[in-house]
Amino acid sequence: MWLVEKFSENGKALLVGDNPFHNVSHLSQERTRLREKDTILPEHAADLIHLSVENGANGFMFSVSEKTLSILRILRERGEIDGLRLYSIVPYAYEYVKLATQVGGIPGLVKRVGTRIVTSGNLRGMATGITGFLNMNPTALMKTYLTYEIGRIRSCAGKKGNIECVLLHEVITDLALALGMDWLFKSYVDYMQKAKIGPGFNTVNFAYLVRKFKDWRIDLSHVVIAAPFNKIGFQMAPSREECEQALESLDKPILVAISVLAAGYLKPAEALRYVETLSNVKGFAVGISKESHAKETFRLAKTF
């Protein structure tokens, strides 16, 4: 039987996910509304992360938002960020999609984000960005954006914050996959490796990504893939079986399993039993919204 403790000893990433902190439920918005009154404030989120760590977790996976940055700041101030493995996802798609809706589409969004980068005072990012904008160079613009986001994380997590991996959000990963933008993936990997941060990709199309990366000769052993893996095949495109086959075809554990509980549809015990059967798993992320979840989820395997 696979044990969380053993998993941790093997250097696996046992991550607290941030969906409950953003009040996100992929089961239903109704559930989100029911717990709306109990919105998790950053201080409480930091408490939950710390409690999870005491019970076996060793990292935090989060979208880069004002809220998660506040959580990082609190963890740093409490001295609880040392050794915590940080897996961040950029961009925070929800915020950008909503902003685009409010400001009249992509041109308005570009203007707002450009302003944020300029006012952030990140000189390196600004220089790359101006060059990229003048030349309409997508790679330079991507690097500008990444420099800006990593700067935000570092300023909150501090020097002791261990940014182990930065993952491209599924909206970008899957769009770039669909459009065959191999150059984007290669540039991203190259940039992250130079920044000494693990390059990662969040995707709903795990099997497709593995196939395409092999076609494009992108070394899968040097990346992290965060993708849904769960017993019922929820959000596992095109199917659970094909995702499992793609996972088995890998040479190295690179998968961080997400949606392990299928958005709360599965109980932690049965969910983790399924993950235990998979090969090439680098870790998993589970959202935690209550103290009891923090204790149960990461200590669960001890009862097997």
Place this chain on the structure above:
Amino acid sequence: MRVAIVGLGKMGLVHAGILNVLPGVELVALCEKNNLIRRFSKKLFKGLEIVDDVKKLGKLNLDGVYVTTPIPSHFPVATAILENEISRNLFVEKTLAQTCEEAQRLVGLAETHESVTMVGYLRRFYVTFNKARDLLQHNTIGKVKSFNGYAYSSDFLGLEKEASASSRGGVLRDLGCHAIDLALWFFGDLKVTSAGDGSNREDVDSVSFKVEGSEIAGEFDVSWRKEEYRMPEVGLTMAGSGGKLFVNDDQVKLELVDGGSFNWYRHDLNDNVPFWLGLPEYYREDLHFVKSMASKSRDEPNFYSAAKVDRIISDVVGGEV
């Protein structure tokens, strides 16, 4: 099958991605008016024709064109494509047009050109709404006498009036149209009987109105300033002689008079698709249009069925009830 996309906003990008992975489809061109986006797109989409005017798509021998521009431009763009015979087949994002009259003219044009058409009423491709319709068709809750529909989001919550709100066509066209289309799909033709105060303005944030069909009465409530709705959500509650049925984007709930109750989430309804971009429904929607073009079938949601949504919206904002 050769296709092009007009309008490179969020929806244009999503359709571009899916069309690029659909078997038997070749995305050959993009049309975008904004100079900045067009210049950037030339760097991003190598090998694709990028133009600034739909008329420049004429030489490309297209099987289909997607119109994903803001609602107010649907009519002129779709008209230009059909009248200039750039493509016979047309997908237009919802709503079909900005007014009922424009929608009717597009229906006529599509008839003249024997077009295969589709309008992006995405909810028709949700597993939950399909499950609910299936239950209705099997008479699970008996004769349906009334329904309540809603469409809520928090997109403009806490903001001053933004210009983008009106460029999106107003709350009814941007969001409420989905609930109206679902009701038409479920129950057939409906007629507006009354609208709440202020509904007859394009720039309101919330709209309520009542409708009736041959043997059914319904009410709609639409708002894009609802705090609890992190994501846009559409739902219908239906009361029948044999029970009650509730459906929204995430789930289906069935309560029968005899005491039985059932609940289905997306998880229970085989929601996976071959390629998942944003939502699984986008893949199903584009596959449906591509198959319709291939078979020359005029399945809904087409211009004809979508024009009924525009008619109801015009009746509400026109204040003629």
